[in-house]
Amino acid sequence: MPISHDAARRGRPPGTSPRELELIALRLFTEQGFENTTVDQIAAEAGVSSRTFFRYFDSKAAVLWYAFDHEVEALRAAFAAAPERLPLMDAVRQVVVSVNRYTADDVAELRRRINLISTVPALQASAAPHYDAWERAVSDFAAERIGHPPDSLIPMAIGRTTLAACRAAFDQWVANADADLTVYLESALRALAAGFQHPRRTGPVSRRGHVR
Amino acid sequence: MPISHDAARRGRPPGTSPRELELIALRLFTEQGFENTTVDQIAAEAGVSSRTFFRYFDSKAAVLWYAFDHEVEALRAAFAAAPERLPLMDAVRQVVVSVNRYTADDVAELRRRINLISTVPALQASAAPHYDAWERAVSDFAAERIGHPPDSLIPMAIGRTTLAACRAAFDQWVANADADLTVYLESALRALAAGFQHPRRTGPVSRRGHVR
DNA sequence: TACATTATCGTCACTCCCTGACGTAAACAA
DNA sequence: TTGTTTACGTCAGGGAGTGACGATAATGTA
DSSP: OOOOOOSSOSSOOOSSOHHHHHHHHHHHHHHHOSTTOOHHHHHHHHTSOHHHHHHHOSSTGGGGGHHHHHHHHHHHHHHHTSOTTSOHHHHHHHHHHHHTOOOHHHHHHHHHHHHHHHHOHHHHHTTHHHHHHHHHHHHHHHHHHHTOOTTSHHHHHHHHHHHHHHHHHHHHHHHHOSSOHHHHHHHHHHHHHTTTOSOOOSSTTOSSOOOO | OOOOOOSSOSSOOOSSOHHHHHHHHHHHHHHHOSTTOOHHHHHHHHTSOHHHHHHHOSSTGGGGGHHHHHHHHHHHHHHHTSOTTSOHHHHHHHHHHHHTOOOHHHHHHHHHHHHHHHHOHHHHHTTHHHHHHHHHHHHHHHHHHHTOOTTSHHHHHHHHHHHHHHHHHHHHHHHHOSSOHHHHHHHHHHHHHTTTOSOOOSSSOOSOOOOO
């Protein structure tokens, strides 16, 4: 992605932006479906050619992962600022939850995006490299905490299982739409850190404490 | 996949089989790479047209998931035969490990397939529906054990985190190649059931891996 | 044998995703 | 003006995947 958006540049100014393409794509995908939307159509609404679209994104599906990829950076920053004394899995849970606090305005967009990602096969297929970057942010943190190489078994397992638990929480949140996303994340991550030993209830409907 | 292989059928006999296509594809992918292999090439070596290939498999990538999908059936069967008294996560671990005991002959093929799946982006992208079926076999079992709906948070989290831990084990096994696959699976699944509370070693040998 | 039935295959035409090559347009600088 | 930089558009093309439709090769029946 060689397109830079500095204030004072030299060459021809960009005809659009990743964010604009993302919003157009999100709207068209929800209105008429992912498969029924062509890249030409998205590009045309942004006033550029389809060739230019592929200069902004590697694929038609990648346009929906723009926000997710930015969250990975926030995740790494939050891990770097996590207090040392906090136990590993508690730190993981708190960091992940804190990064997923969205404002009311963003929630609608987030819900549409997650709904697409969890229902359209072609979008699920495009998830791998983005999930991988997210998992690595977790596994790198875990590796440093327990003194293992970042690409060894336990750190990798922690990174992957953490995302797996979060994805279960995301899906429940999209399907039920009855509580805050962070409540589902808390439940899933606490259950993970407990080794799923004493599962009691499934989600935020438990008015008393969550899973211990 | 409408092709049936009964002993006495009526119509024209199939010109090939899923298994034959799988073996040809696995060989060509390893020899010359996934991207450099065309569907026409695979089909030609099997003596059929590329159109016929797509009657056996939904996509070029799906040909490598043929064996994996069969493992899901074995997984469900093993869960059905799991002793009732065994604690949930112990049963999950024992079942998953037992299903992944391969004979020496199959190990070479398995290693080539996993290596492709964990390195080629297009193959990682094709994993979602197959992983989903595997996870559901686990989450359905977990749901029944703890008395939750199969699509609720905790069972789904158990299904997904179990696969996530196994994938970490698979990758380590392919990268290191120094021990049996089941040893890695045991380590990852025991750590998962312990909530990653007291991580000690990364695997059967703690020398650092070179790949990835 | 002749004909019908059935299941699979091959050919053709087509859409769409995505890429490489190459020239063009629009900004700033000297 | 002239040059440099950066992004864009056009063009040609490969390969995945699909729908339509006829051809092929087996069995079943008269």
